[in-house]
Structures are given as structure tokens and as C-alpha cells.
Amino acid sequence: MTNFITNSxxxxxxxxxxxxxxxxxxxxxxxxxxxxxxxxALxxxxxxxxxxxTKVLVGLNVDHSNFGLITNKLLTRSADVF
Structure with missing residues (x-):
């Protein structure tokens, strides 16, 4: 079986x-x-x-709702530190 998946x-x-x-x-x-x-789908x-x-490392672009979730989590985490 090939490792290349083409959605065929x-x-x-x-x-x-x-x-x-x-x-x-x-x-x-x-x-x-x-x-x-x-x-x-999953x-x-x-x-x-x-x-x-599940871990996802995103290179170039993430949708706006994800960016907001990540930003909010980082701000919350920063507030907990101080």
C-alpha cells in the first residue's frame, strides 16, 4: 500500500x-x-x-475563530501568571 493519499x-x-x-x-x-x-469530518x-x-502545528494561516481562541487562551494564561 502506498503512503501517498490523493483522495481518489x-x-x-x-x-x-x-x-x-x-x-x-x-x-x-x-x-x-x-x-x-x-x-x-473527523x-x-x-x-x-x-x-x-490531537496536536496541530499551523504554518501560514489559521481561520479567524481559531486565532481568537488561541489569543484568548494566551491572554488568560498571562493573567494567571501575574
Missing amino acids: ENLDLKDRLLELIKKSEELKFLVGFFYFSGIR YDGLKSNPNTV
Whole structure:
């Protein structure tokens, strides 16, 4: 089996990720762009394995709602320090 996933009939990224979520303790993604709406496609898989830790490192762009969540968390964490 090839490791290259092209979203063709036989190699669908969503199906492969759902399969990996079932067997994983931790998932790490390095992406150039991230939109939180994409998590919906993986929701059922993540729900079936609630102990899976998911980490996403975003390179260039993140949607505005994610940026707001991250900024809010950082501000809250800073307030706790002081």
C-alpha cells in the first residue's frame, strides 16, 4: 500500500484518518493552513476514541475563530501568571 493519499476512489484522506484515530493515542499534524470546520469530518472518529490527543502545528494561516481562541487562551494564561 502506498503512503501517498490523493483522495481518489481507493485512497481517501478522511477514511485513512478515521482508521488511524481508532488505533492512536496521539495524532500530530503539520499543516500550512487550518480551518476548524475541517474537524467536523473527523468528529465521530475522535468521539469514539476520546483519549486521543490531537496536536496541530499551523504554518501560514489559521481561520479567524481559531486565532481568537488561541489569543484568548494566551491572554488568560498571562493573567494567571501575574
